[in-house]
Amino acid sequence: MAELDVIQKKILEEVADLHDVPEGAYNIRANGASAARNTTANIDIVSKTDKPGIDIIIKPGTKKESVHIPVVLSESGLKDMVYNDFYIGDDADVIIVAGCGISNCGDQDSQHDGIHTFHVGKNAKVRYVEKHYGEGTGKGARILNPVTEVYQEEGSYVYMEMVQIKGVDSTNRTNIAELADGARLEIHEALLTHGSQEAISDYKVALNGKKSSADVISRSVAKEESVQSFSVSIEGNNECSGHASCDAIIMDQAKVIAIPRLDANNVDAALIHEAAIGKIAGDQLMKLMSLGLTEEEAEEQIVAGFLR
Amino acid sequence: MLEIKNLSYKVDDENESDGIKDIIDGLDLTVEDGKFVVITGPNGGGKSSLAKLIMGINPATDGQIILDGEDITKKSITERAKMGVSFAFQAPVHFKGIKVIDLLRIAAGEKISLDLACEYLSRVGLCAKDYVEREVNGSLSGGELKRIEIATVLARGTKLSIFDEPEAGIDLWSFQNLIKVFENMRKTVNGTIIVISHQERILNIADEIVVIENGKVKMQGSREDVLPQLLGTSNASQIACEKLGGDL
Ligand SMILES: Nc1ncnc2c1ncn2[C@@H]1O[C@H](COP(=O)(O)OP(=O)(O)OP(=O)(O)O)[C@@H](O)[C@H]1O
């Protein structure tokens, strides 16, 4: 990775737990251009010709392989937009790690908009991990607007873990999913905002297939003057089950908005939504303080556990 | 030594004629070092409120709490915890995402080994390896949460440990072990143990028994003096019947 400098390497570590070149297939994008790439016998990565981005093609039956596609922005004022399309063959079982980190020490805004589309074949299994991280001392904002579109064929399973804990000033996340017969989707979102950060998450899941199911779970903490908005809409168009839960801790002067929507279009659609927003329970603080922690330490422990 | 002098805890209550409820009402109590003291008394008498006053969870309205000669009445929960006060809650608190091992490590004040954490758990009768990684939330049974609560106080090993109805929800087999746990604690820490309990078997191992009613100490003395008086009265059943509106 000759092209990556120290800052870029550090960000890479934050978003993808990568210390060096990952094993398996990868594509590292740094400051708007591809910095390193590796393909395997089963996983091909091809640059798009009509727009920025790549196609990731995973052969049917590929087992226990991983793809890393981290993005690093360390140049202030850069506005990066990328289209990544994943074609996951039938019966494949893979891990996809997509992180994005921005280090903005300048005074101009840095922005990365990634549009990830997943075509998940029959009975394929995908575990998708996406981490966002921002740092830098400049006045320029760090902006991330990820879009994921997931199209799941019969019997496929997709687990998505999206984490944004630090340093991103503004995020507008859009997630769309469509599920065929017997497909299952699990989404776990962990979000922490502070300062004047703003985070919007918008999930739309269409359960089109018989016995399809989805779980959308968001855990978030909003500190200081930050604002979060979480909307989730689950459409039950067949015999299916859908569950959405938004659990938020609100602190200081923060604001949290939860907007649930369930559309049951079939008598056998079972849809549930839970939303709970509240400050840290007083008895939790007192219990930890009675074990010797200060109030601030107790808060930290509660927040860290909650977002785990 | 723990000295409580003229302690009061009042809360606003619109049901009271003067708008104020005296939950603890000018209470005096002295507990000597190394003693095993059991506090008992009718439901709603003020036992848990007193324990929370000692831990600093309830703010005292009036009076003093003195630990080893130092007035701790105005000290925070954290300060008291650091001075050596521990408290196992009557109703254990649930946490989302905090694991049993995390709680034990916080309690011990250091990153204790899994082996040591397991040791604390097995002392309260939990098969440790099944529990260390569990979250301290409603997925644990009432008795399990209660035992973990006790284990956190064991892990602290402070000079003053207060247990609020530790036996509640704990099955018979464990009950014997629980008593062993208290006896062990006395020996190893040589600290003072205050247990709030309604159980005769716990009263039976007390050095001293304190009866609290209407926010005051109604009786205090050695087990030999107090226990016969407590068991001699048909108080509990009488009160129960009165509450149900029936006759004996
Ligand atoms: N914050 C409060 N506001 C109003 N009333 C309270 C408050 N805290 C406690 N009380 C009341 O004070 C009384 C004493 O409560 P406490 O929990 O100390 O009783 P206890 O002796 O521990 O009873 P038990 O044996 O049932 O556990 C009860 O009548 C209770 O309802």
Ligand SMILES: [Mg+2]
């Ligand atoms: Mg009580």
